Amino acid sequence: MLLNARPTIFEDECLSSYLYRLAYANAHASGNVYARKLGMTVSNINNNEFSEQAVKTLSEMTCYPPPELKKHTAIQQEKRSKEESPLRRRMRFCPLCLGENRYHRSAWNLNWNTVCLKHGIMLKDKCECGRITSLHSVMINGCLSCGKALIRETAKKG
Ligand SMILES: [Zn+2]
Ligand SMILES: [Zn+2]
Numbered sequence: 354m355l356l357n358a359r360p361t362i363f364e365d366e367c368l369s370s371y372l373y374r375l376a377y378a379n380a381h382a383s384g385n386v387y388a389r390k391l392g393m394t395v396s397n398i399n400n401n402e403f404s405e406q407a408v409k410t411l412s413e414m415t416c417y418p419p420p421e422l423k424k425h426t427a428i429q430q431e432k433r434s435k436e437e438s439p440l441r442r443r444m445r446f447c448p449l450c451l452g453e454n455r456y457h458r459s460a461w462n463l464n465w466n467t468v469c470l471k472h473g474i475m476l477k478d479k480c481e482c483g484r485i486t487s488l489h490s491v492m493i494n495g496c497l498s499c500g501k502a503l504i505r506e507t508a509k510k511g
Contacts, residue, residue, distance in 0.1 A: 370457035
């Protein structure tokens with residue numbers, strides 16, 4: 354079933370983030386609304402773990418060919434770097450990158466990536482109150498415990 358609104362996926366975006374933006378574009382509150390259709394758990398979505406079948410279904414919803422979508426999943430990233438488990442245990446994010454454009458970058462999923470190279474700051478994985486962040490809380494820009502904003506707008510330079 355093809356979705357009415359189909360935003361363009363960013364080259365460096367993880368597929369879960371795209372799922373959230375698809376949901377927003379189609380007037381849903383969270384990417385998790387597609388969990389059952391894709392045969393995924395909320396945890397799968399948070400960890401960017403899409404099965405072949407989930408990729409195929411998402412392809413039918415978006416018109417993106419499966420190989421194109423697969424490039425944005427954790428499975429693909431794992432294949433690319435075998436040395437050690439490359440995937441993070443927690444969802445990390447750069448508050449400044451998100452302030453510029455609100456989507457989750459694939460690079461933040463890699464364990465050895467602890468710093469945002471663009472902004473030179475440590476990636477975050479929790480709110481100031483200590484609550485661990487999820488993709489959902491980052492995308493809605495609000496900690497699920499204290500409600501504080503997780504994204505920082507940057508002052509534009511001339
Ligand atoms: Zn950044
Ligand atoms: Zn908080």
